[in-house]
Every structure is written in structure tokens, then in C-alpha cells.
Amino acid sequence: MAEVLVYVDHVDGAVRKPTLELLTLARRIGEPVAVSLGSGAENTASTLAEHGAVRVLTADAPEFADYLVVPKVDAVQAAYEAVSPSAVLFPSSAEGKEIAARLAVRIGSGIITDAVDLEAGVEGPVATQSVFAAAFTTKSRVSKGTPVITVKPNSAAVEAAPAAGAVEPLTVSFSDKATGTKVVSRTPRESTGRPELTEAAIVVSGGRGVGGAENFPVVEALADSLGAAVGASRAAVDAGWYPHTNQVGQTGKTVSPQLYVAAGISGAIQHRAGMQTSKTIVAVNKDAEAPIFDLVDYGVVGDLFEVVPQLTEEVKSRKG
Amino acid sequence: MSLRIVVCVKYVPDATGDRHFAEDLTVDRDDVDGLLSELDEYAVEQALQIADEADDAEITVLTVGPEDAKDALRKALSMGADKAVHVEDDDLHGTDALGTSLVLAKAIEKTGYDLVVCGMASTDGTMGVLPAMLAERLGVPQVSLLSEVSVEDGTVKGRRDGDTATEQLEASLPAVVSVTDQSGEARYPSFKGIMAAKKKPVESWDLEDLEIESDEVGLEGAWTAVDGATERPARTAGTIVKDEGEGGKQLAEFLAGQKFI
Ligand SMILES: Cc1cc2nc3c(=O)[nH]c(=O)nc-3n(C[C@H](O)[C@H](O)[C@H](O)COP(=O)(O)OP(=O)(O)OC[C@H]3O[C@@H](n4cnc5c(N)ncnc54)[C@H](O)[C@@H]3O)c2cc1C
Numbered sequence: 001m002a003e004v005l006v007y008v009d010h011v012d013g014a015v016r017k018p019t020l021e022l023l024t025l026a027r028r029i030g031e032p033v034a035v036s037l038g039s040g041a042e043n044t045a046s047t048l049a050e051h052g053a054v055r056v057l058t059a060d061a062p063e064f065a066d067y068l069v070v071p072k073v074d075a076v077q078a079a080y081e082a083v084s085p086s087a088v089l090f091p092s093s094a095e096g097k098e099i100a101a102r103l104a105v106r107i108g109s110g111i112i113t114d115a116v117d118l119e120a121g122v123e124g125p126v127a128t129q130s131v132f133a134a135a136f137t138t139k140s141r142v143s144k145g146t147p148v149i150t151v152k153p154n155s156a157a158v159e160a161a162p163a164a165g166a167v168e169p170l171t172v173s174f175s176d177k178a179t180g181t182k183v184v185s186r187t188p189r190e191s192t193g194r195p196e197l198t199e200a201a202i203v204v205s206g207g208r209g210v211g212g213a214e215n216f217p218v219v220e221a222l223a224d225s226l227g228a229a230v231g232a233s234r235a236a237v238d239a240g241w242y243p244h245t246n247q248v249g250q251t252g253k254t255v256s257p258q259l260y261v262a263a264g265i266s267g268a269i270q271h272r273a274g275m276q277t278s279k280t281i282v283a284v285n286k287d288a289e290a291p292i293f294d295l296v297d298y299g300v301v302g303d304l305f306e307v308v309p310q311l312t313e314e315v316k317s318r319k320g
Numbered sequence: 321m322s323l324r325i326v327v328c329v330k331y332v333p334d335a336t337g338d339r340h341f342a343e344d345l346t347v348d349r350d351d352v353d354g355l356l357s358e359l360d361e362y363a364v365e366q367a368l369q370i371a372d373e374a375d376d377a378e379i380t381v382l383t384v385g386p387e388d389a390k391d392a393l394r395k396a397l398s399m400g401a402d403k404a405v406h407v408e409d410d411d412l413h414g415t416d417a418l419g420t421s422l423v424l425a426k427a428i429e430k431t432g433y434d435l436v437v438c439g440m441a442s443t444d445g446t447m448g449v450l451p452a453m454l455a456e457r458l459g460v461p462q463v464s465l466l467s468e469v470s471v472e473d474g475t476v477k478g479r480r481d482g483d484t485a486t487e488q489l490e491a492s493l494p495a496v497v498s499v500t501d502q503s504g505e506a507r508y509p510s511f512k513g514i515m516a517a518k519k520k521p522v523e524s525w526d527l528e529d530l531e532i533e534s535d536e537v538g539l540e541g542a543w544t545a546v547d548g549a550t551e552r553p554a555r556t557a558g559t560i561v562k563d564e565g566e567g568g569k570q571l572a573e574f575l576a577g578q579k580f581i
Contacts, residue, residue, distance in 0.1 A: 011484055068461075068462065068463070068464075068480075068487075068489055069452070069462060069464075070462070073456075093483060094448075094465055094482060094483065095482070097447070097448055097449055097452070098449070098451075098452040098462070098464065099452075100449070101417075101449035101450075101452040101453045101456070102452050102453065102455070102456040104418060104449075104453070104543075105418065105421065105453050105456040105457060106456065109543065110416070110418065110542070110543025110544040111417060111418065111449065111543070111544070112544055113447045113448070113449060114446070114447070126547070130552075131446075131549075132339040132340070132444070133335065134552060135339065135551065135552055136340070136341065136549050136550065136551055136552060137549070137550050137552055138345075138546050138548065138549045138550075139546070139547045139548045139549075140544055140545060140546045140547060141544070141545055141547065142543060142544050142545075143542065143543060143544060143545040144542075144543040145543065177459060177461075180460070180461030180462070180491055180492075180495075181461040181462055181463050181489055181490070181491040181495075182489065182490045182491065183487050183488070183489060184477075184487075184488040184489065184490050185487070185488045186485045186486070186487050186488075187485055187486045187487075188484060188485045189483075189484055189485055189486070202580065226580065226581075234501075244467075244481060244502055245481070245483065250335075250443065250446065251359070251440065251441075251500065251501045258580070259575070259578075259580050269335050269336055270335065273446075276552075280578055280580075281555075281558075282571060282574070282575070284567070284571070288560070288562070293558075293560055294555070295555055296555075296558040296560070297555075297558040297559070297574075297578075298558050298559050298560075298561075298571060298574040298575075299558060299559070299560040299561070300560075300561055300562075300563050300567040300568075300570065300571050301560060301561070301562045301563060301567075302562065302563025302567045303563070306563060306565075306567065306568070307563050307567040307568045307571065308568065309568070310566075310567065310568025310569060311568035311569075311571050311572050312568075313568070314568055314569050314572035315572060315575070315581050318572065318576060318581050319581060
């Protein structure tokens with residue numbers, strides 16, 4: 001069976017969940033060969049093997065951390081040339097998309113971004129995408145070259161599928177462009193202890209209706225009672241009430257959880273773009289005409305400062 | 321020497337309109353009003369601020385798109401850009417990201433540049449791959465997804481807020497940068513700006529001007545193919561209740577019924 005290259009997103013050897021989802025999709029179209037770069041790369045091998053990687057190509061060099069994107073493009077290109085895969089898959093992270101974009105130019109291949117599903121097809125892998133703020137679903141494929149496809153988080157289940165996962169060092173010679181953009185400093189984001197927004201089964205988001213940073217604990221308390229991640233609308237982020245990393249929508253994160261709770265969010269098209277594909281949607285909004293109510297499975301017209309704390313108490317008491 | 325800035329902008333169908341596909345599965349650009357992609361306004365804004373800081377700078381706005389795309393150029397000119405380039409050719413219909421990056425790269429080279437500024441993504445295609453592709457094609461550093469950017473002594477610096485970390489980046493010019501919607505509100509064109517824009521030069525180039533063969537672009541030349549597009553079924557109408565003091569409990573009841581609690 002043809003081999004499929006899978007780019008591994010990891011933090012110091014801890015593989016992030018979207019990569020495991022990629023392995024599930026990769027197995028549908030071939031045999032996954034993982035490419036794991038940077039510090040801790042070798043430590044990713046056992047997890048990758050458990051989820052279907054037949055081989056794990058690893059490389060570490062200071063360039064991966066010290067310069068933006070291009071060293072990784074050089075490495076993935078080296079892996080591409082060594083493996084001659086039938087497709088190359090990346091997680092749809094900012095970096096994943098950029099590496100994919102440059103690789104596509106280099107190898108003269110078409111690129112599809114933000115797939116939400118992937119299947120084998122007669123003319124190569126068929127990607128499902130959700131477009132126009134999730135109003136349409138399209139099926140596309142790469143018609144020239146080796147398909148380069150980036151996949152959104154939560155697009156497939158993580159499945160155990162033990163494979164050899166043999167670690168093989170990858171030889172990379174960096175191009176003269178590799179050191180073009182220097183990473184002068186890097187400040188890791190502090191962990192909140194809450195689930196990752198794009199990976200969470202439940203997301204509770206607050207919008208302009210929350211009224212201020214000092215009120216966001218109301219949203220956080222509900223999130224914590226449900227074991228959920230916290231999201232925010234751009235209005236709340238722009239007002240400085242919540243960090244941009246938590247923004248849901250077109251210019252923030254796309255989430256597709258089992259349950260999405262919108263509190264004090266009107267439901268503008270750009271917000272919907274980031275949450276419309278959630279399984280179950282509920283909202284609390286004091287305006288009965290708010291467009292968010294067109295999307296909900298259950299909606300409460302009312303003041304979030306009354307409804308949300310009551311809900312939180314009820315969740316806590318039911319959970320005991 | 322003057323700092324030559326090229327801002328790449330896209331003319332997109334209004335996101336609040338009823339966007340759909342044409343029969344050939346390209347984005348229908350006829351039935352929905354178009355405008356300068358809001359995310360590219362941030363790019364124009366940052367270019368203007370960089371130009372203000374420079375001793376001497378000239379901003380060219382560049383777009384690839386149909387006749388109407390001139391509206392996007394006019395808007396950018398009325399915000400304060402100096403001149404515009406419109407790449408227009410019937411053979412461009414249906415061009416995908418790789419093809420577009422080829423056309424833009426050739427046009428940027430023909431224009432001459434020290435700094436290319438892009439928005440973070442288009443509001444219709446939303447791929448966000450063009451800045452990286454342009455840097456690759458032009459062979460210059462990519463300094464992308466910046467929420468803060470400045471240029472000094474031939475060096476571009478910026479802050480990139482990523483998923484797991486915030487990074488400070490630095491590269492020598494010439495370079496390609498992209499800016500996010502966190503980079504600062506874009507200015508509104510003033511009346512004076514709108515009047516002045518009418519007199520600013522807009523050049524039109526076609527594929528021949530850029531020495532690009534028509535089979536390298538367009539639907540035929542595309543590296544990707546869309547085989548189908550279906551409208552997502554409308555969500556079935558849910559239950560809406562008015563809070564009469566028990567709204568939180570009612571919602572809890574619903575969530576319990578769905579096994580979330
Ligand atoms: C290019 C572009 C990209 C964008 N990207 C994004 C994005 O990624 N994400 C995003 O969210 N937006 C995005 N936006 C902005 C978007 O258009 C909206 O402006 C934004 O989503 C509005 O946020 P909101 O719903 O919190 O605020 P509003 O629209 O002001 O709505 C606030 C809601 O809270 C309700 N409310 C007020 N007080 C209470 C209360 N006490 N109890 C209950 N309800 C209350 C009100 O009835 C109202 O419906 C983008 C816009 C553009 C142009």
C-alpha cells in the first residue's frame with residue numbers, strides 16, 4: 001500500500017490530538033509515515049506507533065526552533081523525497097498550513113486546506129470542506145501532483161491501531177532561505193488547566209453580553225462545572241475581556257464540539273463560521289431576535305447573569 | 321531610498337450576503353455585492369503606518385480579480401495608498417491558490433518591492449496560505465500572522481501570537497509579512513481621501529504583461545478540483561423558552577436529557 005506522510009504537531013514530544021486524528025484519516029488512504037521534528041521528536045514515536053504510524057522519521061536541529069517555518073519545510077521536503085508518498089497531510093494549525101503551502105509550491109502540487117473529512121477516491125483522496133461560514137459542504141481533490149492536505153481538529157476519531165512505528169533519522173540539509181526569519185524570543189502560553197478549545201467536547205463561550213472582564217468568571221464557572229473549554233466572541237476579545245487565543249470564529253478558532261453554549265453572543269456570520277458545525281448548540285441571550293437562536297437546539301431568552309449561574313448550580317448539584 | 325511597499329488585497333463577496341457557488345463550482349461573484357476583504361483592510365492600515373514612520377515610502381495596492389475588483393483598489397487608495405495595480409484576464413477565472421500566488425508573485429516582481437504586506441486570509445476562501453506561498457516564490461523571508469509590526473533600518477520586526485506561544489520575529493528586507501485582525505483597527509477613508517483616490521493611477525496588467533501562459537492558471541490550470549458543493553441543511557428549529565426565573569434549570573433539564581450532565 002502507498003505511504004502517506006503525516007506531519008506531527010507536538011510540544012516537546014507530547015503529540016497533540018489533531019495529529020492522532022490525522023493518523024486515523026491517513027490509514028484510510030494508505031500507510032502512515034510520520035515526520036516528527038524538533039526537540040523531543042523521538043519521544044513522539046511510541047504514541048504515533050500506537051495510532052498506526054508504520055515509520056517515524058525524526059530530525060532535530062536548533063534551526064527548527066530558532067527560525068520560522070522554512071527549516072521545517074526543508075525537512076518535510078526531504079521526507080517527501082525519501083518516501084515518495086501518495087499524499088502529505090498536515091494539521092490545520094497556523095504553522096501546519098504555512099509549511100503545507102510552501103511545500104505545495106516546491107513540489108508543484110495542489111493544496112487543500114481545512115478539510116473536515118478525507119476518503120479514498122478513484123482519482124486520489126477526496127476532501128470534504130465546510131465553506132462560506134459552514135453554509136456549504138464541498139468535496140474536492142488535488143488534480144496535479146501529490147495531494148497536500150491540511151485537516152481541521154476534530155475531523156476524525158482517535159483510534160488505536162498498533163503499528164511498527166520504527167524510528168528512522170531523517171537527514172535534512174537546510175536551504176539558504178531557512179534562516180531568513182529569526183525567532184528572537186518565544187513566550188509559551190500559560191496553561192489554564194482547562195481543555196484545549198479546539199479539542200474540547202464542550203465549549204462555553206461568552207460575548208459582549210458578558211459586559212466586562214470582571215464578569216467572565218460567570219462563564220468560566222459554567223465551563224468548569226461541565227469540564228468545558230472557554231471561548232469568546234471577537235467583541236469580547238476586542239474589548240480586552242478575554243485572550244485572543246480563546247476567540248471562536250472566522251479569525252479565531254473553529255470548534256466543533258458535542259455541545260456549544262453561547263452566552264451573550266448575537267450569532268454574527270463570522271462567529272457562526274467558527275461554531276456552526278457543533279453537534280448541539282444552546283444559547284442564552286436577552287434578545288429573542290438574536291440570530292444565534294436560529295441555530296440552537298435549545299435557547300433561553302433571558303439575562304445571562306440570572307440564567308447561567310442557575311444552570312451552573314444545577315449542573316453541580318446533579319453531578320453531586 | 322524610498323521604501324517600496326506592495327499590499328496584496330482581495331475583492332470578495334460580502335460575507336453577510338447569501339454566498340453560493342456558480343454552475344462551474346467557482347465562487348459566484350455576480351449575485352452578491354463585493355468589497356475589499358475586511359482582513360485586507362488591516363494590511364492596508366499597517367502599510368500606511370509603516371509608510372508614515374519611514375522617511376520616504378510608496379504604497380502600491382495589488383489585486384488579481386475581475387473588473388469589479390477595482391472597487392477594492394479604490395477603497396485602499398482612498399485609505400491612503402499611492403497607486404494600484406489590477407491584474408485582470410478572462411483566463412484567470414477559476415484560478416486556485418497556487419495559481420494566484422504565481423500571478424501575484426510575478427506582479428510584485430514587476431512592480432518592484434522592499435516589503436509585501438498581506439492580510440491573514442481572505443474572508444471567502446479563508447485558506448490563509450498566500451503569504452507563505454508568496455515568500456516561497458519570491459525567495460524572501462516570511463514574517464507572518466503578526467499582531468504587531470514595525471520596520472526600521474531595513475529590518476522588519478513583529479509579534480506572532482501562536483497557539484502555544486507568542487513569538488517575536490525579525491527578518492531583513494525584502495520580506496513578505498501578513499497581519500492579523502489584532503494588529504489594529506483600520507482607518508475609514510476621509511472625504512479628502514476619497515476625492516484624492518479618484519486621481520491616483522491604477523494600472524491594468526494581463527497575463528501577457530506578466531509572461532504567464534494561460535494554461536498555468538484558471539480552472540483548467542488549477543491544481544485542485546471541486547467535484548461537488550451541497551448546501552448544509554438548515555438546523556432543525558430548536559426549543560426556545562423565555563426565562564421566568566427557571567431558565568437555568570430548564571436548560572439543565574435539556575442538557576441532562578442529552579446526557580451532557
Ligand atoms: C473580517 C471579520 C472577522 C471577524 N471574525 C470574528 C470571529 O472570529 N469571531 C467572532 O465572534 N466575531 C468575529 N467578527 C465580528 C462579528 O461580526 C461580530 O461583531 C461579533 O461576533 C459580535 O460579538 P458578540 O455576539 O459578542 O456581540 P454583539 O453582536 O454585540 O452581541 C451581544 C449579544 O449579547 C446579548 N446580551 C447583552 N447583554 C446580555 C445579558 N445580560 N444577558 C444575555 N444576553 C445579553 C445581546 O442581546 C446581543 O445579542 C468578525 C468580523 C469581521 C468583519
